[in-house]
Amino acid sequence: MSARKNVSRKDVNLKVDMDVSLEDIICVQDVTNDRRICALKIGKKSSVLAHLKDLQASNPSEYNKILNVVRLVSKHHEIFSKHVKQGKGIYKGIYEMRSGQVRLFYFIDSSGKAIVVCTNLYWKAKSSPKEQNQAFKLCLDLRTLYNNTKKIETP
Secondary structure, three states: OOOOOOOOHHHOOOOOOOOEEEEEOHHHOOOOOOOEEEEEEEOOEOHHHHHHHHHHHHOHHHHHHHHHHHHHHHHOOOOOEOOEEEOOHHHOOOEEEEEOOEEEEEEEOOOOOOEEEEEEEEEOOOOOHHHHHHHHHHHHHHHHHHHHHHHHHOO
16 A cells, blocks of 8 residues: 555444554654554554555655654644644544644544544645545544443443
């Protein structure tokens, strides 16, 4: 899969693949971080980790840029700058890390454990509000799945 391919909702079966877990994004973990940065896994797969790996191989410059933003997010609770934007309206609470043409979508775990959950990667090749809204919608759907799964696991 090319790093430039955007994940669509059909790439993630929200009804069948119910084994939801988190995997640390190893390259940015540090004891001085305020937050734990994780990738969402559904079943045995994490599309965001796969896309980051593809990006690293195909475009190391963009990969390094987005990792720098990930490091910023891991060290600071409140970052709203040119590199981090929060969604509006129904997408409030969904964030995008921005660098170059890469957008990495995430939400904050509601447990209060300072966990950033990265869900999907979007390559912004052109100005396309429709594609960007689809990326926000996918992150919102994945957050709902994650939160519903946590409720089932908690007694």
